[in-house]
Amino acid sequence: MTWQEHYSGSLINAFGMPLRELVRGEGVHLYDDQGTQYLDLLAGIATASLGHAHPAYVAALADQAATLSHVSNFFTSPNQIALAEKLSGLLGHDAKVFLANSGTEANEAAFKITRRTGRTRVIAAENSFHGRTMGALAITYKAAYREPFEPLPGDVTFVPYGDAAALAEVVDDTVAAVVLEPMQGEAGVIVPPDGYLTAAREITSRHGALLWLDEVQTGIGRSGRWFDHQREGVVPDLVTVAKGLGNGFPIGACLATGATSDLIQPGMHGSTFGGNPLAARAALTVLGILEPLLPQINAVGDQLAEDLTGLPGVVAVHGRGLLRGVQLARMVAPAFAAAALEAGFIVNPARPDRIRLAPPLIITTDDLVPFVAAWPALYERALAA
Numbered sequence: 001m002t003w004q005e006h007y008s009g010s011l012i013n014a015f016g017m018p019l020r021e022l023v024r025g026e027g028v029h030l031y032d033d034q035g036t037q038y039l040d041l042l043a044g045i046a047t048a049s050l051g052h053a054h055p056a057y058v059a060a061l062a063d064q065a066a067t068l069s070h071v072s073n074f075f076t077s078p079n080q081i082a083l084a085e086k087l088s089g090l091l092g093h094d095a096k097v098f099l100a101n102s103g104t105e106a107n108e109a110a111f112k113i114t115r116r117t118g119r120t121r122v123i124a125a126e127n128s129f130h131g132r133t134m135g136a137l138a139i140t141y142k143a144a145y146r147e148p149f150e151p152l153p154g155d156v157t158f159v160p161y162g163d164a165a166a167l168a169e170v171v172d173d174t175v176a177a178v179v180l181e182p183m184q185g186e187a188g189v190i191v192p193p194d195g196y197l198t199a200a201r202e203i204t205s206r207h208g209a210l211l212w213l214d215e216v217q218t219g220i221g222r223s224g225r226w227f228d229h230q231r232e233g234v235v236p237d238l239v240t241v242a243k244g245l246g247n248g249f250p251i252g253a254c255l256a257t258g259a260t261s262d263l264i265q266p267g268m269h270g271s272t273f274g275g276n277p278l279a280a281r282a283a284l285t286v287l288g289i290l291e292p293l294l295p296q297i298n299a300v301g302d303q304l305a306e307d308l309t310g311l312p313g314v315v316a317v318h319g320r321g322l323l324r325g326v327q328l329a330r331m332v333a334p335a336f337a338a339a340a341l342e343a344g345f346i347v348n349p350a351r352p353d354r355i356r357l358a359p360p361l362i363i364t365t366d367d368l369v370p371f372v373a374a375w376p377a378l379y380e381r382a383l384a385a
C-alpha cells in the first residue's frame with residue numbers, strides 16, 4: 001500500500017490529500033520519503049522558526065524530557081514561571097500569561113476573558129482567521145469555515161479590515177472587545193494602513209472595550225519584532241501567540257495586560273498540558289535563540305522583497321520581516337505553488353493571486369538565492385498550466 005492509501009484509510013479527511021510524506025528536516029530544508037530535498041519557505045505555516053532539527057533545540061528538549069516533562073497545574077515549574085516572565089518582558093508592559101497549547105486555544109482563553117467584562121459583543125475583521133474551536137471560529141470571517149458548525153457563540157460583528165472609520169462606527173459601550181490581527185496572515189498577508197492599531201486602541205479605550213490582538217502568526221519575531229503591534233507602540237489588553245513560539249512543540253499563550261489579567265480567577269479556565277515544563281522549555285529555547293536574530297530577520301525579509309520585486313508576474317510584495325505575501329499579476333498562485341514544489345520549493349498559495357512566504361526565521365539571503373533565481377521559470381510554468 002502507498003502512504004496515500006494508508007493516510008486516507010486511517011486519518012479523518014480534514015485536510016484533503018497531503019502533498020508529500022516528509023520524513024526528515026535539517027536547517028531550512030525538508031526531505032520526503034523519496035529523499036527529495038525541499039527549501040522550506042513556509043516553516044509549517046510560520047511555525048518552525050528555528051528550522052528543522054536545530055541542535056540547541058534538540059539538546060534542550062532531550063535534556064528537559066530527561067529531567068521533567070509534566071506535573072499538572074496543581075504544581076508549577078521553574079520553566080513555566082520563567083516563560084511567563086520572559087513573555088511579559090518581551091511585550092514590554094505589565095502583563096500576566098495564560099499558557100495553552102495552540103493558537104485557537106490562546107484565543108479561546110482571550111475570548112473567555114472578554115466575557116468577564118460583563119459585555120458579550122465582539123467586533124472582528126472581515127477576512128480574519130483566529131482558529132477552529134467554536135469560540136475562535138465565531139470570530140473567523142470565512143463563512144465556509146463557520147456555517148457547518150452554527151450556532152456558534154453569538155454577538156460578533158465583522159467590519160472591513162484596515163478601516164478605522166468603520167470600526168469607530170460600530171464600537172459603542174456595549175462592546176466587550178475588538179479582535180484584530182496586526183497583519184492578516186491566512187488571508188494572504190494583508191497589511192492595514194499605518195495607524196490602524198493606534199486608532200483601534202483609541203476607539204476601544206473611549207468605550208471601555210478591550211483591544212485584543214491576535215499575533216499567533218505575526219508574533220514571536222516573525223515580523224522582525226517580538227510582536228508586530230510594537231511597531232505602532234500601542235498597549236493592547238490581550239495578545240495571543242502560538243505557532244513560532246514552540247518551533248513545532250504545541251504551545252500557545254494569552255497575555256493580558258493591567259487589570260485585564262485579573263478577570264480570570266481560580267477555576268474559571270484551565271488546560272492539562274498548558275505550560276508544562278517541556279513546552280515551556282521549548283518556548284524558552286526558541287526565544288533565547290531568536291533574540292539576537294531579530295535584526296537579521298528584518299534584513300533578510302527586506303532583501304527577499306527587494307529581490308522579488310520586478311520579477312515576472314510580481315505586482316507587489318506585502319508584509320514585514322519574514323511574513324510576505326507576493327501579489328501576482330494573474331490568478332495562478334495554486335499552479336505556481338505546484339510548480340515550485342516540483343522544483344523543490346515549499347510555498348503557499350494563500351489566495352488565487354497571492355503566494356505566502358513564511359520561511360524559518362534562521363534563513364539567510366544566501367539560502368533564498370535559488371528560489372529567487374527559479375522564480376521566472378516557475379511563473380512561466382504556472383501560466384502554462
Ligand SMILES: Cc1ncc(COP(=O)(O)O)c(C=O)c1O
Nearest residue numbers: 102103104129130131216217242
Ligand atoms: C492569526 C491566527 N490566529 C489563530 C490561528 C490558529 O492557530 P492554531 O492552528 O494553532 O490553532 C492561526 C493559524 O493559522 C492564525 O494564523
